[in-house]
Amino acid sequence: MYDGFAQTPCSSASCEGARRDKVIRDELHRSRRYSRVTAGDQHPMQSNRIRTKSTYACKCEVAKRFRGRMLPWVVLLVVATAGAHAQTGTSDYPNRPIRLLVPFSAGGTADIVARSIAQAFGGILGQQIVVDNRPGSGGILGTELATLAPKDGYTAVIGNISTIAVSPALYPKLQYDPLRDFSPVALIASAPFVMVTSVSLGPKTVKEFIALARTRPGKLNYASTGIGSPGHLAAAVLASSANIEMQHVPYKALGTALTDLFSGEVHLLFLGIAPSQAQLKAGKVRAIAISSRSRSRLMPDVPTVAEAGIPKFDVTGWYGLFVPRGTPSGVITRLNATMAKAASIPELEKRFTGLGAELFAHSVSQFAGFVDAEIRKWGKVVRESGIQPE
Incomplete structure (x- = not known):
């Protein structure tokens, strides 16, 4: 039966003998009236040929055609094997610290x-x-170090609003690009800020503070823990959105900033929920708003800045888990699922509440979208506000 191979023999030395064999075979068949060789019977002169319906194909040609036919299947087998190997590489992850x-x-x-x-x-x-812990340059050094780690899932890094969203816009010559060099794994927690003022200043609401600032342009100031810090950016967004002018006073330590806020040397500070509690209970500062888009369940009685007439105002600190770009997707999925399980642990939730933060269990795609939005948002704020690094 015809097997699909070409029926024209090649010109190789081995095939020349095959052609002679065919001549002798035909002569024998004519003289002795041999019947056609049936399938499975091997004629002595068929050692160098394959029987076909009307002629033959030589072994050389068969080999060529066989290789051509089998090549796609070999490629598929290699790809499937590689995929299986990759899957196996993450199936037992993690198998070391x-x-x-x-x-x-x-x-x-x-x-x-x-x-x-x-x-x-x-x-x-x-x-x-x-x-x-690899501190230095506001988190930049440790984040840069993470880009040099093997892409095997055995090195991860904590990223936050400063290292991932703000620093790339503030420092054009930064040695890492968060979108190019990292893969987002999971949002760990978010923590809004409390807008607190000096008790001696007078205003008890955001609207009253804005009204006062408009009557004293450039006379009110605000403290932060450094240029480009979340507190700095939050106050800058407030000033721009409310069309008011304030002076920025950066501090190296929060304690010093709070001391000057108590005394009235500075008038405004965006402070984390956890460190604000003791000061609020002591009556040293006044909380007039929460910086997040919606009210915090940790301070439900404090209105948002947006409620005071500054639409879309949303400044929230956050922490996330990242791995070097190129880490297997199976590893990322496993770590994300682990964060989802961790977020449901009551003891962990209680610990984060004490930090003024809320745990999250976002999917990988949700967190990736969040990171992309944060990078675009704070890049725009840095450019439009003209903030320059120290």
Whole structure:
């Protein structure tokens, strides 16, 4: 039966013998009236040919055609094997400790967030999560270090609004690009800020503060923990949105900023919920608004800035988990699912509430969209406000 191969023999030396064999075979058939060789019977002179319906194809040609036919299947087999190998590479993940880079000093909020998550992740994954503090340049050095790590899922980094969304816009020569160099894994938590004023200043609402600032252009000032910090950007957005003029006074330490706020040296500060509680209870500062788009369940009686007539005002600190770009998607999915499980642990939720933060369980795509929006948002704020690094 015709097998689809070409029927014209090649000109190789081995095939020349095949042609002679065919002549002899035809002569024998004519003289002895041989019947056609049936399938499975091997004629002595068929050693170098394959029987077809009307003629033959030589072994050389068969080999060529066989290779041509089989090549696509070989390619598919290689791809399937590679895919199976990649799947196998993540099926037992993690099988050794994971390093969690924290680009801030030990003892700070980012460090507490990282160590809390590390403990929860370790229990869920069954592997130790080693927290590695690498502070410097407002989180830039440790974040840059993460870009050099192997893309195998055994190095992750804590990112926040400053290192991922603000610094790339503030420092054009930054050695990393958050979208190019990192893959978002999971949003860990968000923490709004409280807009607090000096008790001696007078205003008790955002509207009253704006009205006062308009009567004293350039006379009111606000404190922050540094140029480009969330508190700095929040006040800058407020001034731009409300069309008021205020002076920025950056501080190296929050304690010093609070002391000057108590005394009336500075008039406004966007402060984290957790550190604001003691000052509010002592009556040293007045909370007039929450910086997030909606009210915080941690301070439900405090209105948002947006409620005071500044639409779409939303400044929220956040912490997320990132891995070097190129890390297998299976690893990212596993880590995201682990964060979702961790967010449901009551003890962890209680710990984050004490930090003034709320845990989240976003999908990978939701977090990626959030990061992209934050980068665009704060890049625009930095450009339009003309903020320059120190």
